[in-house]
Amino acid sequence: MEAAIDSILLEMQPFLKSSQLKRLRDALKHAFEPKQQEANKTLLQTFLTAKEVEGCSLSTLRYYEDTLTRALAAIGKPIGVMVSDDLRRYLNDYEVTRHTSKVTIDNIRRIMSSFFSWLEDEDYIVKSPVRRIRRVKTAQVTREVFSDEELEALRGACESKRDLAIVDLLASTGMRVGELVRLNKGDINFHERECLVTGKGNKQRPVYFDARAKLHLVEYLASRADASSALFVSLGPSGRRITVGAVELRLRNLGRASGVHCVHPHKFRRTLATHAIDKGMPIEQVQKLLGHAKIETTMHYAMVNQNNVKASHRRYLE
Template identity: 30%
Template structure:
Protein backbone atom coordinates (compact mmCIF):
# COMPACT_ATOMS: atom_id res chain seq x y z
CA UNK A 1 0.00 0.00 0.00
CA UNK A 2 1.34 3.41 -0.95
CA UNK A 3 1.41 5.92 1.87
CA UNK A 4 -0.60 8.90 0.61
CA UNK A 5 0.32 11.10 3.60
CA UNK A 6 4.05 10.41 3.33
CA UNK A 7 4.08 11.19 -0.42
CA UNK A 8 2.13 14.40 0.17
CA UNK A 9 4.55 15.49 2.91
CA UNK A 10 7.58 14.85 0.67
CA UNK A 11 5.94 16.78 -2.19
CA UNK A 12 5.21 19.77 0.06
CA UNK A 13 8.84 19.81 1.23
CA UNK A 14 9.91 19.75 -2.42
CA UNK A 15 7.63 22.72 -3.21
CA UNK A 16 8.92 24.72 -0.26
CA UNK A 17 12.64 23.96 -0.55
CA UNK A 18 13.35 23.39 -4.24
CA UNK A 19 10.57 25.37 -5.93
CA UNK A 20 10.40 28.26 -3.44
CA UNK A 21 6.60 28.08 -3.66
CA UNK A 22 4.61 30.65 -1.71
CA UNK A 23 2.62 29.53 1.30
CA UNK A 24 -0.56 30.17 -0.68
CA UNK A 25 0.53 27.80 -3.45
CA UNK A 26 1.47 25.15 -0.88
CA UNK A 27 -1.88 25.58 0.87
CA UNK A 28 -3.87 25.19 -2.38
CA UNK A 29 -1.83 22.20 -3.51
CA UNK A 30 -2.27 20.49 -0.15
CA UNK A 31 -6.02 21.02 -0.42
CA UNK A 32 -6.08 19.65 -3.98
CA UNK A 33 -4.14 16.56 -2.92
CA UNK A 34 -6.54 15.93 -0.03
CA UNK A 35 -9.48 16.07 -2.45
CA UNK A 36 -7.73 13.62 -4.78
CA UNK A 37 -6.83 11.24 -1.95
CA UNK A 38 -10.42 11.38 -0.68
CA UNK A 39 -11.63 10.40 -4.15
CA UNK A 40 -9.18 7.47 -4.25
CA UNK A 41 -10.46 6.26 -0.86
CA UNK A 42 -14.06 6.38 -2.13
CA UNK A 43 -13.06 4.32 -5.16
CA UNK A 44 -11.24 1.79 -3.00
CA UNK A 45 -7.87 2.62 -4.56
CA UNK A 46 -5.12 2.06 -2.01
CA UNK A 47 -2.02 2.85 -4.06
CA UNK A 48 -0.91 5.74 -6.26
CA UNK A 49 0.46 3.10 -8.66
CA UNK A 50 -3.12 2.05 -9.48
CA UNK A 51 -4.09 5.45 -10.87
CA UNK A 52 -4.43 5.24 -14.66
CA UNK A 53 -6.28 7.10 -17.42
CA UNK A 54 -9.59 5.51 -16.41
CA UNK A 55 -9.21 6.69 -12.80
CA UNK A 56 -8.24 10.16 -13.99
CA UNK A 57 -11.38 10.38 -16.16
CA UNK A 58 -13.54 9.32 -13.20
CA UNK A 59 -11.85 11.95 -11.03
CA UNK A 60 -12.46 14.71 -13.58
CA UNK A 61 -16.08 13.63 -13.93
CA UNK A 62 -16.53 13.87 -10.15
CA UNK A 63 -15.11 17.42 -10.19
CA UNK A 64 -17.42 18.55 -13.00
CA UNK A 65 -20.39 17.00 -11.19
CA UNK A 66 -19.59 19.35 -8.30
CA UNK A 67 -19.98 22.20 -10.83
CA UNK A 68 -16.45 23.46 -10.25
CA UNK A 69 -15.18 26.07 -12.67
CA UNK A 70 -12.79 25.13 -15.47
CA UNK A 71 -10.15 27.24 -13.77
CA UNK A 72 -10.51 25.31 -10.51
CA UNK A 73 -10.37 21.95 -12.31
CA UNK A 74 -7.34 23.08 -14.31
CA UNK A 75 -5.51 24.03 -11.13
CA UNK A 76 -6.19 20.61 -9.62
CA UNK A 77 -4.93 18.86 -12.74
CA UNK A 78 -1.83 21.08 -12.74
CA UNK A 79 -1.20 20.21 -9.09
CA UNK A 80 -1.59 16.47 -9.67
CA UNK A 81 0.55 16.57 -12.81
CA UNK A 82 3.33 18.21 -10.78
CA UNK A 83 2.78 15.73 -7.93
CA UNK A 84 3.17 12.71 -10.20
CA UNK A 85 6.12 14.30 -11.97
CA UNK A 86 7.75 14.55 -8.55
CA UNK A 87 6.89 10.89 -7.83
CA UNK A 88 8.37 9.87 -11.20
CA UNK A 89 11.60 11.59 -10.27
CA UNK A 90 11.71 9.78 -6.94
CA UNK A 91 10.58 6.38 -8.23
CA UNK A 92 11.13 5.23 -11.79
CA UNK A 93 8.43 2.55 -11.54
CA UNK A 94 5.57 5.03 -11.42
CA UNK A 95 4.14 6.76 -14.51
CA UNK A 96 2.34 10.08 -14.66
CA UNK A 97 -1.34 9.50 -15.54
CA UNK A 98 -1.95 13.28 -15.82
CA UNK A 99 0.69 13.89 -18.52
CA UNK A 100 -1.70 13.86 -21.48
CA UNK A 101 -4.78 15.27 -19.75
CA UNK A 102 -5.91 18.31 -21.72
CA UNK A 103 -8.54 20.73 -20.56
CA UNK A 104 -10.23 23.54 -22.48
CA UNK A 105 -8.60 26.82 -21.61
CA UNK A 106 -10.68 28.87 -19.25
CA UNK A 107 -11.49 32.34 -20.47
CA UNK A 108 -9.58 34.78 -18.32
CA UNK A 109 -11.84 37.42 -16.78
CA UNK A 110 -11.09 40.98 -17.76
CA UNK A 111 -9.73 42.68 -14.64
CA UNK A 112 -11.82 45.52 -13.27
CA UNK A 113 -10.23 48.91 -12.67
CA UNK A 114 -11.15 52.29 -11.22
CA UNK A 115 -11.59 55.51 -13.14
CA UNK A 116 -9.74 58.60 -11.89
CA UNK A 117 -12.96 60.12 -10.54
CA UNK A 118 -13.51 57.05 -8.35
CA UNK A 119 -9.90 57.08 -7.18
CA UNK A 120 -10.10 60.75 -6.24
CA UNK A 121 -13.08 60.03 -3.99
CA UNK A 122 -11.12 57.28 -2.22
CA UNK A 123 -8.11 59.54 -1.70
CA UNK A 124 -10.23 62.26 -0.10
CA UNK A 125 -11.93 60.34 2.75
CA UNK A 126 -9.06 59.68 5.21
CA UNK A 127 -8.63 62.01 8.20
CA UNK A 128 -4.99 63.10 7.92
CA UNK A 129 -4.95 64.48 11.48
CA UNK A 130 -5.58 60.97 12.85
CA UNK A 131 -3.00 58.13 13.11
CA UNK A 132 -5.31 55.58 11.50
CA UNK A 133 -6.32 58.03 8.79
CA UNK A 134 -2.66 58.65 7.95
CA UNK A 135 -2.08 54.90 7.79
CA UNK A 136 -5.07 54.29 5.55
CA UNK A 137 -3.99 57.04 3.15
CA UNK A 138 -0.46 55.58 3.04
CA UNK A 139 -1.87 52.12 2.23
CA UNK A 140 -3.99 53.54 -0.60
CA UNK A 141 -1.13 55.54 -2.09
CA UNK A 142 1.25 52.58 -1.79
CA UNK A 143 -1.09 50.06 -3.43
CA UNK A 144 -2.02 52.37 -6.29
CA UNK A 145 1.40 54.03 -6.57
CA UNK A 146 3.38 50.79 -6.91
CA UNK A 147 0.87 48.16 -8.11
CA UNK A 148 2.12 45.73 -5.46
CA UNK A 149 0.03 42.79 -4.28
CA UNK A 150 -1.73 43.06 -0.91
CA UNK A 151 0.53 40.32 0.51
CA UNK A 152 3.57 42.34 -0.61
CA UNK A 153 2.17 45.50 0.96
CA UNK A 154 1.40 43.67 4.20
CA UNK A 155 4.97 42.33 4.33
CA UNK A 156 6.61 45.70 3.63
CA UNK A 157 9.31 46.64 6.18
CA UNK A 158 10.64 50.08 7.10
CA UNK A 159 14.05 49.17 5.67
CA UNK A 160 12.47 48.29 2.31
CA UNK A 161 11.63 51.95 1.59
CA UNK A 162 14.39 54.19 0.25
CA UNK A 163 13.08 57.77 0.29
CA UNK A 164 16.38 59.16 -1.07
CA UNK A 165 15.82 57.59 -4.50
CA UNK A 166 12.06 56.94 -4.27
CA UNK A 167 12.06 53.14 -4.55
CA UNK A 168 10.79 50.17 -2.58
CA UNK A 169 12.23 46.67 -2.34
CA UNK A 170 9.32 44.27 -2.77
CA UNK A 171 9.46 40.62 -1.80
CA UNK A 172 7.17 38.97 -4.33
CA UNK A 173 5.93 35.51 -5.26
CA UNK A 174 8.44 32.68 -5.09
CA UNK A 175 10.69 34.86 -2.91
CA UNK A 176 11.58 36.96 -5.93
CA UNK A 177 12.67 40.50 -5.15
CA UNK A 178 12.12 43.57 -7.31
CA UNK A 179 12.63 47.31 -6.95
CA UNK A 180 9.65 49.53 -7.75
CA UNK A 181 9.66 53.35 -7.87
CA UNK A 182 7.00 55.43 -6.15
CA UNK A 183 5.85 58.97 -6.81
CA UNK A 184 5.39 62.18 -4.86
CA UNK A 185 1.89 61.45 -3.55
CA UNK A 186 2.95 58.11 -2.10
CA UNK A 187 6.11 59.71 -0.69
CA UNK A 188 4.17 62.42 1.16
CA UNK A 189 1.59 59.94 2.52
CA UNK A 190 4.27 57.49 3.69
CA UNK A 191 6.49 60.15 5.28
CA UNK A 192 3.51 61.64 7.14
CA UNK A 193 2.40 58.23 8.39
CA UNK A 194 5.86 56.93 9.35
CA UNK A 195 6.91 60.14 11.11
CA UNK A 196 3.60 60.70 12.90
CA UNK A 197 0.80 58.12 12.86
CA UNK A 198 2.98 55.02 12.92
CA UNK A 199 4.83 56.24 16.03
CA UNK A 200 1.48 56.74 17.77
CA UNK A 201 0.34 53.21 16.86
CA UNK A 202 3.69 51.66 17.78
CA UNK A 203 3.53 53.22 21.26
CA UNK A 204 0.47 51.03 21.97
CA UNK A 205 2.35 47.79 21.34
CA UNK A 206 4.35 45.76 23.87
CA UNK A 207 6.88 44.72 21.23
CA UNK A 208 8.62 46.77 18.56
CA UNK A 209 8.05 45.97 14.88
CA UNK A 210 9.73 46.75 11.56
CA UNK A 211 6.47 46.31 9.64
CA UNK A 212 5.41 49.50 7.88
CA UNK A 213 1.68 49.07 8.34
CA UNK A 214 0.35 48.50 11.85
CA UNK A 215 -3.10 47.89 13.30
CA UNK A 216 -4.76 49.99 16.03
CA UNK A 217 -2.88 47.98 18.70
CA UNK A 218 0.51 48.59 17.12
CA UNK A 219 0.94 45.05 15.77
CA UNK A 220 1.67 44.27 12.10
CA UNK A 221 -1.45 44.61 9.96
CA UNK A 222 -2.69 41.42 8.28
CA UNK A 223 -3.77 41.11 4.64
CA UNK A 224 -7.34 40.60 5.89
CA UNK A 225 -7.02 43.80 7.92
CA UNK A 226 -6.02 45.70 4.79
CA UNK A 227 -9.07 44.43 2.96
CA UNK A 228 -11.35 45.54 5.81
CA UNK A 229 -9.73 49.00 5.79
CA UNK A 230 -10.32 49.33 2.07
CA UNK A 231 -13.97 48.30 2.49
CA UNK A 232 -14.43 51.04 5.11
CA UNK A 233 -12.84 53.64 2.83
CA UNK A 234 -15.14 52.60 0.00
CA UNK A 235 -18.16 53.02 2.29
CA UNK A 236 -16.96 56.47 3.36
CA UNK A 237 -16.44 57.50 -0.26
CA UNK A 238 -19.97 56.26 -1.06
CA UNK A 239 -18.69 54.33 -4.06
CA UNK A 240 -21.06 51.85 -5.69
CA UNK A 241 -18.23 49.75 -7.16
CA UNK A 242 -16.65 46.84 -5.29
CA UNK A 243 -13.03 47.70 -4.52
CA UNK A 244 -10.49 45.17 -3.29
CA UNK A 245 -6.70 45.61 -3.01
CA UNK A 246 -6.10 43.73 -6.25
CA UNK A 247 -8.36 46.15 -8.10
CA UNK A 248 -5.88 48.90 -7.23
CA UNK A 249 -3.16 46.73 -8.81
CA UNK A 250 -5.35 46.34 -11.91
CA UNK A 251 -5.89 50.10 -11.95
CA UNK A 252 -2.15 50.78 -11.64
CA UNK A 253 -1.42 48.60 -14.70
CA UNK A 254 -4.33 49.92 -16.75
CA UNK A 255 -3.53 53.59 -16.15
CA UNK A 256 0.15 53.05 -17.04
CA UNK A 257 -0.77 51.34 -20.33
CA UNK A 258 -3.36 54.00 -21.12
CA UNK A 259 -0.70 56.66 -20.75
CA UNK A 260 1.67 54.90 -23.15
CA UNK A 261 3.82 52.68 -20.91
CA UNK A 262 5.17 49.63 -22.73
CA UNK A 263 4.04 46.17 -21.71
CA UNK A 264 7.54 44.98 -20.82
CA UNK A 265 8.02 47.80 -18.28
CA UNK A 266 4.62 47.14 -16.71
CA UNK A 267 5.54 43.46 -16.46
CA UNK A 268 8.67 44.38 -14.47
CA UNK A 269 6.75 46.73 -12.18
CA UNK A 270 4.08 44.12 -11.45
CA UNK A 271 6.61 41.35 -10.89
CA UNK A 272 5.04 39.03 -13.46
CA UNK A 273 7.25 36.12 -14.46
CA UNK A 274 5.60 35.87 -17.87
CA UNK A 275 4.52 38.63 -20.23
CA UNK A 276 1.34 36.60 -20.83
CA UNK A 277 0.15 37.51 -17.32
CA UNK A 278 0.59 41.21 -18.10
CA UNK A 279 -1.09 41.06 -21.51
CA UNK A 280 -4.53 40.63 -19.91
CA UNK A 281 -4.44 44.35 -19.07
CA UNK A 282 -4.41 45.26 -22.76
CA UNK A 283 -8.03 44.07 -22.96
CA UNK A 284 -9.26 46.84 -20.68
CA UNK A 285 -7.69 49.62 -22.75
CA UNK A 286 -9.82 49.16 -25.87
CA UNK A 287 -11.79 52.37 -25.23
CA UNK A 288 -8.52 54.25 -24.96
CA UNK A 289 -7.22 52.69 -28.18
CA UNK A 290 -10.36 53.80 -29.97
CA UNK A 291 -9.86 57.39 -28.75
CA UNK A 292 -6.22 57.32 -29.89
CA UNK A 293 -7.28 55.98 -33.29
CA UNK A 294 -10.08 58.52 -33.76
CA UNK A 295 -7.77 61.38 -32.80
CA UNK A 296 -4.70 60.21 -34.70
CA UNK A 297 -5.63 58.39 -37.91
CA UNK A 298 -5.83 60.72 -40.94
CA UNK A 299 -9.01 59.07 -42.25
CA UNK A 300 -10.75 58.31 -38.95
CA UNK A 301 -12.95 61.43 -39.08
CA UNK A 302 -14.34 63.72 -41.71
CA UNK A 303 -12.31 66.87 -42.11
Protein backbone atom coordinates in the same frame (compact mmCIF):
# COMPACT_ATOMS: atom_id res chain seq x y z
CA MET B 1 -4.24 -2.67 -6.22
CA GLU B 2 -7.68 -3.15 -7.83
CA ALA B 3 -6.13 -5.16 -10.67
CA ALA B 4 -4.30 -7.44 -8.22
CA ILE B 5 -7.48 -8.01 -6.19
CA ASP B 6 -9.49 -8.79 -9.34
CA SER B 7 -6.82 -11.28 -10.41
CA ILE B 8 -6.98 -13.06 -7.04
CA LEU B 9 -10.77 -13.19 -7.12
CA LEU B 10 -10.72 -14.61 -10.64
CA GLU B 11 -8.43 -17.43 -9.56
CA MET B 12 -10.59 -18.21 -6.53
CA GLN B 13 -13.91 -18.07 -8.37
CA PRO B 14 -14.12 -21.86 -9.03
CA PHE B 15 -13.67 -22.62 -5.33
CA LEU B 16 -15.79 -19.97 -3.57
CA LYS B 17 -19.43 -18.92 -3.53
CA SER B 18 -20.38 -15.39 -4.53
CA SER B 19 -20.92 -14.37 -0.88
CA GLN B 20 -17.47 -15.74 -0.02
CA LEU B 21 -15.88 -13.92 -2.96
CA LYS B 22 -17.44 -10.67 -1.74
CA ARG B 23 -16.04 -11.23 1.74
CA LEU B 24 -12.62 -12.01 0.27
CA ARG B 25 -12.71 -8.78 -1.80
CA ASP B 26 -13.58 -6.74 1.31
CA ALA B 27 -10.80 -8.41 3.31
CA LEU B 28 -8.20 -7.78 0.60
CA LYS B 29 -9.22 -4.14 0.23
CA HIS B 30 -9.09 -3.70 3.99
CA ALA B 31 -5.61 -5.22 4.10
CA PHE B 32 -4.17 -3.17 1.26
CA GLU B 33 -5.89 0.18 1.83
CA PRO B 34 -3.87 1.46 4.84
CA LYS B 35 -0.59 0.74 3.03
CA GLN B 36 -1.90 2.43 -0.11
CA GLN B 37 -3.00 5.52 1.79
CA GLU B 38 0.30 5.68 3.66
CA ALA B 39 2.30 5.40 0.42
CA ASN B 40 0.23 8.14 -1.23
CA LYS B 41 0.61 10.37 1.82
CA THR B 42 4.39 9.85 1.86
CA LEU B 43 4.74 10.83 -1.81
CA LEU B 44 2.54 13.90 -1.30
CA GLN B 45 4.61 15.07 1.67
CA THR B 46 7.83 14.53 -0.31
CA PHE B 47 6.41 16.67 -3.13
CA LEU B 48 5.37 19.43 -0.72
CA THR B 49 8.82 19.44 0.86
CA ALA B 50 10.40 19.86 -2.56
CA LYS B 51 8.07 22.76 -3.34
CA GLU B 52 8.92 24.39 -0.03
CA VAL B 53 12.62 24.17 -0.85
CA GLU B 54 11.86 25.78 -4.24
CA GLY B 55 10.39 28.76 -2.37
CA CYS B 56 6.61 28.22 -2.53
CA SER B 57 4.72 30.27 0.04
CA LEU B 58 2.94 28.69 2.99
CA SER B 59 -0.47 29.55 1.55
CA THR B 60 0.44 27.91 -1.79
CA LEU B 61 1.67 24.77 -0.02
CA ARG B 62 -1.58 24.53 1.95
CA TYR B 63 -3.60 24.94 -1.23
CA TYR B 64 -1.57 22.18 -2.93
CA GLU B 65 -1.94 19.87 0.06
CA ASP B 66 -5.69 20.37 0.46
CA THR B 67 -6.38 19.96 -3.26
CA LEU B 68 -4.23 16.85 -3.72
CA THR B 69 -5.29 15.18 -0.46
CA ARG B 70 -8.95 15.53 -1.49
CA ALA B 71 -8.25 14.16 -4.98
CA LEU B 72 -6.18 11.18 -3.86
CA ALA B 73 -8.77 10.19 -1.26
CA ALA B 74 -11.62 10.41 -3.78
CA ILE B 75 -9.82 8.40 -6.47
CA GLY B 76 -8.81 5.76 -3.91
CA LYS B 77 -5.95 4.14 -5.81
CA PRO B 78 -2.18 3.91 -5.35
CA ILE B 79 -0.55 6.82 -7.15
CA GLY B 80 1.51 4.46 -9.32
CA VAL B 81 -1.55 2.88 -10.97
CA MET B 82 -3.67 5.99 -11.47
CA VAL B 83 -4.54 6.64 -15.11
CA SER B 84 -5.86 9.62 -17.04
CA ASP B 85 -9.47 8.41 -16.86
CA ASP B 86 -9.30 8.31 -13.05
CA LEU B 87 -8.35 11.99 -12.98
CA ARG B 88 -10.90 12.95 -15.64
CA ARG B 89 -13.70 11.27 -13.67
CA TYR B 90 -12.61 13.05 -10.51
CA LEU B 91 -12.56 16.46 -12.23
CA ASN B 92 -15.96 15.84 -13.79
CA ASP B 93 -17.52 14.63 -10.52
CA TYR B 94 -16.01 17.59 -8.66
CA GLU B 95 -17.49 20.07 -11.13
CA VAL B 96 -20.93 18.43 -11.14
CA THR B 97 -21.32 17.85 -7.40
CA ARG B 98 -19.85 21.18 -6.26
CA HIS B 99 -21.16 23.32 -9.14
CA THR B 100 -17.73 24.90 -9.57
CA SER B 101 -16.49 27.07 -12.42
CA LYS B 102 -14.23 25.94 -15.24
CA VAL B 103 -11.51 28.15 -13.75
CA THR B 104 -11.57 26.12 -10.51
CA ILE B 105 -11.43 22.83 -12.41
CA ASP B 106 -8.47 24.01 -14.46
CA ASN B 107 -6.69 25.12 -11.28
CA ILE B 108 -7.10 21.59 -9.88
CA ARG B 109 -5.83 20.17 -13.17
CA ARG B 110 -2.75 22.41 -13.02
CA ILE B 111 -1.97 21.30 -9.47
CA MET B 112 -2.35 17.66 -10.49
CA SER B 113 -0.07 18.30 -13.45
CA SER B 114 2.59 19.84 -11.19
CA PHE B 115 2.38 16.90 -8.78
CA PHE B 116 2.45 14.06 -11.29
CA SER B 117 5.09 15.75 -13.49
CA TRP B 118 7.30 16.05 -10.42
CA LEU B 119 6.71 12.35 -9.61
CA GLU B 120 7.70 11.47 -13.18
CA ASP B 121 10.82 13.66 -13.10
CA GLU B 122 11.87 12.08 -9.79
CA ASP B 123 11.25 8.54 -11.17
CA TYR B 124 8.48 7.69 -8.70
CA ILE B 125 6.16 6.93 -11.65
CA VAL B 126 6.84 6.03 -15.29
CA LYS B 127 4.55 8.59 -16.92
CA SER B 128 2.29 11.38 -15.66
CA PRO B 129 -1.41 10.56 -16.24
CA VAL B 130 -2.12 14.30 -16.60
CA ARG B 131 -0.25 14.43 -19.92
CA ARG B 132 -3.37 13.33 -21.78
CA ILE B 133 -5.65 15.80 -20.01
CA ARG B 134 -5.87 19.05 -21.94
CA ARG B 135 -6.19 22.49 -20.43
CA VAL B 136 -9.78 23.32 -19.50
CA LYS B 137 -11.16 26.10 -21.66
CA THR B 138 -12.41 29.01 -19.59
CA ALA B 139 -14.32 32.14 -20.52
CA GLN B 140 -12.27 35.32 -20.65
CA VAL B 141 -13.85 37.73 -18.19
CA THR B 142 -13.05 41.43 -18.41
CA ARG B 143 -12.14 42.41 -14.88
CA GLU B 144 -12.82 45.85 -13.50
CA VAL B 145 -10.17 48.46 -12.76
CA PHE B 146 -10.43 51.69 -10.79
CA SER B 147 -11.12 54.89 -12.67
CA ASP B 148 -9.28 58.08 -11.67
CA GLU B 149 -12.51 59.35 -10.09
CA GLU B 150 -12.89 56.19 -8.01
CA LEU B 151 -9.33 56.44 -6.71
CA GLU B 152 -9.98 60.03 -5.67
CA ALA B 153 -13.22 58.96 -3.95
CA LEU B 154 -11.29 56.29 -1.99
CA ARG B 155 -8.69 58.85 -0.92
CA GLY B 156 -11.46 61.19 0.18
CA ALA B 157 -13.03 58.46 2.33
CA CYS B 158 -9.80 57.85 4.28
CA GLU B 159 -10.11 59.01 7.89
CA SER B 160 -6.54 58.24 8.94
CA LYS B 161 -3.10 59.04 7.56
CA ARG B 162 -2.32 55.33 7.56
CA ASP B 163 -5.22 54.44 5.27
CA LEU B 164 -4.38 57.25 2.88
CA ALA B 165 -0.76 56.07 2.70
CA ILE B 166 -1.90 52.49 2.06
CA VAL B 167 -4.23 53.51 -0.78
CA ASP B 168 -1.55 55.66 -2.42
CA LEU B 169 1.17 53.04 -2.07
CA LEU B 170 -1.01 50.28 -3.56
CA ALA B 171 -2.17 52.55 -6.37
CA SER B 172 1.29 53.77 -7.36
CA THR B 173 3.30 50.53 -6.97
CA GLY B 174 0.87 47.72 -7.81
CA MET B 175 2.47 45.56 -5.13
CA ARG B 176 0.67 42.56 -3.66
CA VAL B 177 -1.05 43.01 -0.31
CA GLY B 178 1.22 40.32 1.18
CA GLU B 179 4.22 42.35 0.07
CA LEU B 180 2.72 45.50 1.57
CA VAL B 181 2.23 44.07 5.06
CA ARG B 182 5.78 42.65 5.15
CA LEU B 183 7.40 46.02 4.45
CA ASN B 184 9.57 47.65 7.12
CA LYS B 185 10.48 51.30 7.46
CA GLY B 186 14.02 50.47 6.42
CA ASP B 187 12.81 49.10 3.08
CA ILE B 188 11.72 52.57 1.94
CA ASN B 189 14.08 54.84 -0.01
CA PHE B 190 12.32 58.19 0.05
CA HIS B 191 15.04 59.94 -1.96
CA GLU B 192 14.62 57.58 -4.93
CA ARG B 193 10.91 56.99 -4.21
CA GLU B 194 11.30 53.23 -4.27
CA CYS B 195 11.11 50.27 -1.92
CA LEU B 196 12.27 46.67 -1.96
CA VAL B 197 9.49 44.11 -1.63
CA THR B 198 9.68 40.35 -1.12
CA GLY B 199 7.30 38.58 -3.48
CA LYS B 200 6.38 34.99 -4.27
CA GLY B 201 9.18 32.49 -3.84
CA ASN B 202 10.96 34.98 -1.54
CA LYS B 203 12.12 36.87 -4.63
CA GLN B 204 12.95 40.51 -4.04
CA ARG B 205 12.32 43.31 -6.51
CA PRO B 206 12.21 47.13 -6.39
CA VAL B 207 8.90 48.93 -6.86
CA TYR B 208 8.40 52.64 -7.32
CA PHE B 209 5.93 55.12 -5.86
CA ASP B 210 4.89 58.63 -6.86
CA ALA B 211 5.29 61.98 -5.09
CA ARG B 212 1.82 61.86 -3.58
CA ALA B 213 2.50 58.45 -1.98
CA LYS B 214 5.81 59.75 -0.66
CA LEU B 215 4.15 62.78 0.93
CA HIS B 216 1.45 60.72 2.65
CA LEU B 217 3.95 58.06 3.81
CA VAL B 218 6.14 60.74 5.41
CA GLU B 219 3.13 62.31 7.15
CA TYR B 220 1.92 58.90 8.40
CA LEU B 221 5.31 57.86 9.79
CA ALA B 222 5.74 61.27 11.48
CA SER B 223 2.41 60.77 13.26
CA ARG B 224 3.41 57.46 14.85
CA ALA B 225 4.72 57.17 18.41
CA ASP B 226 5.45 53.41 18.46
CA ALA B 227 8.87 51.78 18.10
CA SER B 228 7.81 49.10 15.61
CA SER B 229 9.99 48.53 12.56
CA ALA B 230 6.91 47.68 10.45
CA LEU B 231 5.92 50.22 7.82
CA PHE B 232 2.21 49.82 8.56
CA VAL B 233 0.80 48.98 11.97
CA SER B 234 -2.67 48.73 13.47
CA LEU B 235 -4.36 51.91 14.62
CA GLY B 236 -3.80 52.59 18.31
CA PRO B 237 -0.78 52.41 20.62
CA SER B 238 0.04 48.69 20.23
CA GLY B 239 2.29 49.09 17.20
CA ARG B 240 1.40 45.62 15.91
CA ARG B 241 2.19 44.97 12.25
CA ILE B 242 -0.95 45.17 10.14
CA THR B 243 -2.25 41.92 8.63
CA VAL B 244 -3.51 41.04 5.15
CA GLY B 245 -7.01 40.53 6.54
CA ALA B 246 -6.98 43.93 8.23
CA VAL B 247 -5.99 45.67 4.97
CA GLU B 248 -8.69 43.83 3.01
CA LEU B 249 -11.35 44.71 5.60
CA ARG B 250 -10.29 48.36 5.72
CA LEU B 251 -10.42 48.66 1.92
CA ARG B 252 -13.90 47.10 1.81
CA ASN B 253 -15.08 49.64 4.37
CA LEU B 254 -13.53 52.48 2.35
CA GLY B 255 -15.36 51.16 -0.70
CA ARG B 256 -18.69 51.29 1.12
CA ALA B 257 -18.00 54.75 2.50
CA SER B 258 -17.01 56.15 -0.90
CA GLY B 259 -19.57 54.32 -3.00
CA VAL B 260 -16.85 52.56 -5.04
CA HIS B 261 -17.80 49.05 -6.15
CA CYS B 262 -15.70 45.97 -5.33
CA VAL B 263 -12.66 47.43 -3.55
CA HIS B 264 -9.88 44.95 -2.77
CA PRO B 265 -6.04 45.05 -2.90
CA HIS B 266 -5.72 43.08 -6.12
CA LYS B 267 -7.80 45.62 -8.02
CA PHE B 268 -5.11 48.27 -7.41
CA ARG B 269 -2.57 45.90 -8.95
CA ARG B 270 -4.67 45.23 -12.02
CA THR B 271 -5.41 48.95 -12.38
CA LEU B 272 -1.71 49.81 -12.40
CA ALA B 273 -0.93 47.16 -15.02
CA THR B 274 -3.77 48.30 -17.26
CA HIS B 275 -2.86 51.99 -17.01
CA ALA B 276 0.83 51.25 -17.62
CA ILE B 277 0.14 49.33 -20.84
CA ASP B 278 -2.51 51.85 -21.81
CA LYS B 279 0.11 54.62 -21.65
CA GLY B 280 2.63 52.71 -23.73
CA MET B 281 4.86 50.95 -21.19
CA PRO B 282 6.35 47.81 -22.79
CA ILE B 283 4.72 44.65 -21.47
CA GLU B 284 8.14 43.26 -20.44
CA GLN B 285 8.66 46.24 -18.13
CA VAL B 286 5.18 45.84 -16.64
CA GLN B 287 6.06 42.19 -16.01
CA LYS B 288 9.16 43.24 -14.06
CA LEU B 289 7.20 45.87 -12.16
CA LEU B 290 4.60 43.34 -11.01
CA GLY B 291 7.10 40.55 -10.34
CA HIS B 292 5.52 38.00 -12.68
CA ALA B 293 7.56 34.96 -13.69
CA LYS B 294 5.60 34.58 -16.95
CA ILE B 295 4.54 37.35 -19.29
CA GLU B 296 1.21 35.54 -19.91
CA THR B 297 0.27 36.30 -16.31
CA THR B 298 0.87 40.00 -16.92
CA MET B 299 -1.41 39.91 -19.96
CA HIS B 300 -4.22 38.48 -17.84
CA TYR B 301 -3.88 41.39 -15.43
CA ALA B 302 -3.89 44.14 -18.00
CA MET B 303 -7.07 45.08 -19.83
CA VAL B 304 -6.19 47.37 -22.75
CA ASN B 305 -8.50 50.35 -23.21
CA GLN B 306 -10.75 49.73 -26.21
CA ASN B 307 -10.52 53.39 -27.27
CA ASN B 308 -6.77 52.97 -27.67
CA VAL B 309 -7.30 49.83 -29.76
CA LYS B 310 -9.61 51.85 -32.02
CA ALA B 311 -7.08 54.71 -32.30
CA SER B 312 -4.26 52.25 -33.11
CA HIS B 313 -6.37 50.62 -35.79
CA ARG B 314 -6.94 53.98 -37.45
CA ARG B 315 -3.26 54.90 -37.10
CA TYR B 316 -1.69 51.68 -38.40
CA LEU B 317 -4.34 49.98 -40.55
CA GLU B 318 -6.36 52.68 -42.30
